[in-house]
Amino acid sequence: MTQSLTARRVTAGAFDREAVAALSSLHGEPGWLAERRLAAWELADRLPFPSTYERAWKYFDPARLNVEGLRAPAPTAPSTPAPIDAASAGWMHVLNDQAVSTHLSPVVAEQGVVFGTLARAAQESPALMQRWLGAVITPDEGIFPALNSALWREGVFLYVPKDIKVEHPLHVLLTAEGDGIGLLPRVLVVLDRGAEASLVVEQRGGEAGVFVASVAELVLADEARLRYHTIQEWGTGVQEVYHQRAELGRNARVTQVTAALGGSVYKGWVEASIRGAGATSEIFGVAYGTGRQYFDVITTQDHIGDHTVSDLLVKAALKDRAQSSYYGLTRVGLGARMADANQEDRNLLLSDRAKANADPVLEILTSEVARCAHGASAGPVDPEQLFYLECRGLPRPQAEQLLVEGFLGEVTGRITDPSVREIVGAAVLRKLGIEREAGAG
Amino acid sequence: MTNASPTLEVRDLHVEVAGKPILNGVDLIVNKGEIHALMGPNGSGKSTLANTLMGHPKYTVTAGDIRFEGESVLEWTADQRARAGMFLSFQYPTAIPGVTMVNFLRHALNAREGRDLPVREFRTRLMDTMKQLKMDQQFARRYVNEGFSGGEKKRAEILQLQLFKPSIAILDETDSGLDVDALRVVAEGVNQVAAQEPKPGILLITHYYRILNLIQPDVAHVLVRGRIVKTGGRELAMEVENHGYERIMAELGLTAGEGDTAEALHAAAT
Numbered sequence: 001m002t003q004s005l006t007a008r009r010v011t012a013g014a015f016d017r018e019a020v021a022a023l024s025s026l027h028g029e030p031g032w033l034a035e036r037r038l039a040a041w042e043l044a045d046r047l048p049f050p051s052t053y054e055r056a057w058k059y060f061d062p063a064r065l066n067v068e069g070l071r072a073p074a075p076t077a078p079s080t081p082a083p084i085d086a087a088s089a090g091w092m093h094v095l096n097d098q099a100v101s102t103h104l105s106p107v108v109a110e111q112g113v114v115f116g117t118l119a120r121a122a123q124e125s126p127a128l129m130q131r132w133l134g135a136v137i138t139p140d141e142g143i144f145p146a147l148n149s150a151l152w153r154e155g156v157f158l159y160v161p162k163d164i165k166v167e168h169p170l171h172v173l174l175t176a177e178g179d180g181i182g183l184l185p186r187v188l189v190v191l192d193r194g195a196e197a198s199l200v201v202e203q204r205g206g207e208a209g210v211f212v213a214s215v216a217e218l219v220l221a222d223e224a225r226l227r228y229h230t231i232q233e234w235g236t237g238v239q240e241v242y243h244q245r246a247e248l249g250r251n252a253r254v255t256q257v258t259a260a261l262g263g264s265v266y267k268g269w270v271e272a273s274i275r276g277a278g279a280t281s282e283i284f285g286v287a288y289g290t291g292r293q294y295f296d297v298i299t300t301q302d303h304i305g306d307h308t309v310s311d312l313l314v315k316a317a318l319k320d321r322a323q324s325s326y327y328g329l330t331r332v333g334l335g336a337r338m339a340d341a342n343q344e345d346r347n348l349l350l351s352d353r354a355k356a357n358a359d360p361v362l363e364i365l366t367s368e369v370a371r372c373a374h375g376a377s378a379g380p381v382d383p384e385q386l387f388y389l390e391c392r393g394l395p396r397p398q399a400e401q402l403l404v405e406g407f408l409g410e411v412t413g414r415i416t417d418p419s420v421r422e423i424v425g426a427a428v429l430r431k432l433g434i435e436r437e438a439g440a441g
Numbered sequence: 442m443t444n445a446s447p448t449l450e451v452r453d454l455h456v457e458v459a460g461k462p463i464l465n466g467v468d469l470i471v472n473k474g475e476i477h478a479l480m481g482p483n484g485s486g487k488s489t490l491a492n493t494l495m496g497h498p499k500y501t502v503t504a505g506d507i508r509f510e511g512e513s514v515l516e517w518t519a520d521q522r523a524r525a526g527m528f529l530s531f532q533y534p535t536a537i538p539g540v541t542m543v544n545f546l547r548h549a550l551n552a553r554e555g556r557d558l559p560v561r562e563f564r565t566r567l568m569d570t571m572k573q574l575k576m577d578q579q580f581a582r583r584y585v586n587e588g589f590s591g592g593e594k595k596r597a598e599i600l601q602l603q604l605f606k607p608s609i610a611i612l613d614e615t616d617s618g619l620d621v622d623a624l625r626v627v628a629e630g631v632n633q634v635a636a637q638e639p640k641p642g643i644l645l646i647t648h649y650y651r652i653l654n655l656i657q658p659d660v661a662h663v664l665v666r667g668r669i670v671k672t673g674g675r676e677l678a679m680e681v682e683n684h685g686y687e688r689i690m691a692e693l694g695l696t697a698g699e700g701d702t703a704e705a706l707h708a709a710a711t
Contacts (some may be wrong), residue, residue: 392520397643
């Protein structure tokens with residue numbers, strides 16, 4: 001517990017109080033937002049830096065996070081928008097927390113869909129912003145959400161109006177350039193009643209010394225459907241702490257998919273407040289760790305409403321000295337009659353020095369559940385599967401690779417958007433060192 | 442390596458599993474184009490022989506040799522044996538969730554042929570072979586052996602046999618768990634492979650006679666307690682069918698001992 005005595009501050013240097021005021025005036029922000037930023041900054045300044053004493057940090061000493069002496073990224077110039085992909089409804093490139101290009105298909109824009117930066121939404125969609133920004137993940141939840149709430153720069157905002165279904169996925173590419181910088185990406189998705197959308201966030205670039213504290217708030221009104229995918233392919237050495245939570249209305253359905261592939265430390269929370277009756281939450285995760293990568297996810301399937309459903313499948317394949325930690329909580333509240341919950345965490349250990357921690361936890365306050373299942377496992381490659389593949393001519397490394405591909409493929413196979421499934425699958429294969437021939441799937 | 446060498450030659454093979462001897466000196470020669478039936482009661486070592494031939498790490502060869510086309514393969518890994526042209530059709534094919542048949546077969550066929558097959562060529566070969574085996578096209582999209590019925594598993598093994606065109610095919614109880622129709626399709630598949638040039642050698646390990654009505658062996662062997670006790674023509678298989686293993690054993694002055702109870706000996710033949 002000596003760590004808690006070490007004063008560590010995230011609010012010094014580039015992230016001091018003056019920086020908050022400067023950011024607000026730079027964007028000409030409305031008073032309410034400037035005030036909220038300052039209030040969040042006060043929290044970030046006051047909240048204790050976490051320590052391994054806290055359950056959430058049991059397996060990773062937060063003292064290992066590079067949060068000191070970070071610089072804010074330099075301003076970047078807007079670039080020409082890349083041509084929009086035919087299968088994409090919209091496209092946004094954010095470099096070092098600054099949007100360098102944004103594109104939304106005119107057809108989709110005409111339907112009233114808003115896709116752009118949070119900074120712009122603060123001017124153009126003030127009511128939505130005031131209502132939802134910081135409402136799902138509040139700054140008092142921890143030092144990192146507080147820091148992000150105080151100093152997010154431009155952010156990503158998606159709003160889909162009532163009953164509008166955006167047919168193709170929207171893409172956000174978050175890239176990092178340089179070292180020693182602190183990035184605070186922030187995403188707010190608001191789907192109005194009956195709306196439907198799919199969003200893909202790809203994270204790339206950066207190098208050792210880059211620290212990322214991100215927040216994603218996902219709001220689904222009644223009957224809304226959202227598929228939210230994160231593909232984390234940060235450069236070697238990048239550390240990220242992320243907070244992501246979905247808030248569900250009646251009969252709403254959210255699918256949160258995370259692919260953890262890059263960086264050196266990737267720790268976060270993926271949660272669903274399954275509030276509306278009949279709502280469904282799905283959480284799917286894949287991780288492939290090599291070298292000394294560390295992936296850590298805490299999940300919450302919080303059944304609050306009646307007849308709510310949740311499913312979770314998180315799989316990690318770990319090589320070399322890579323490590324993963326999983327702490328999954330299924331909570332069934334008093335108002336959640338006949339909840340149907342499932343969580344499954346599987347780890348494939350590809351070396352003697354790879355390690356997986358898995359804690360599935362149930363907290364059930366009712367005596368009336370439809371199902372509340374949980375399971376976790378960690379083990380090496382099945383020797384019989386290996387022998388079967390070897391008997392078909394595959395040398396051991398290739399056989400092992402195929403088994404990892406299959407192990408993780410069970411998760412990516414659950415992604416319903418074909419183009420997204422392909423992107424995530426390709427990212428996993430890239431990490432495995434396999435370039436797939438087109439159409440050979 | 443010369444054509445004069447037998448495709449498969451097993452010499453005085455002794456094998457242990459976890460320190461327990463299972464095979465006690467097996468001798469066997471399968472030449473190109475020959476079909477051999479290997480019969481034997483439960484626990485006689487049939488599956489041990491099949492797995493050892495392919496190099497399963499669980500089985501330790503303590504004496505003797507396995508030669509493939511004249512070369513000892515004892516030091517070869519399973520994948521080396523497979524790429525050289527040895528093939529084992531598993532009695533219980535392992536399920537591999539997450540790996541689709543099409544992805545698996547593409548990798549395996551590329552390994553076997555030592556080249557990256559053009560996508561179109563691969564697809565054509567796969568679809569044609571599946572059609573011959575009366576397999577639904579959707580089959581290729583399913584995960585390897587995952588949730589397959591007994592018949593589907595065996596059909597999938599024969600599909601691989603046909604695609605890989607091995608020089609020696611070891612079929613470990615490929616007939617078990619099949620209904621009459623599935624047995625017919627599987628047997629037809631094996632017969633097609635047997636007729637393909639260059640003709641492979643086939644070692645058909647079986648428990649039941651019924652598949653031998655559909656696939657005609659040139660040579661039959663009886664394996665008892667880890668040793669081939671009798672070798673003959675097709676009529677030997679018939680004898681086992683009619684009289685069980687007991688008569689052969691009695692003839693050879695062998696008495697039933699531990700592990701080969703009268704029930705096991707009878708059950709094996711019926």
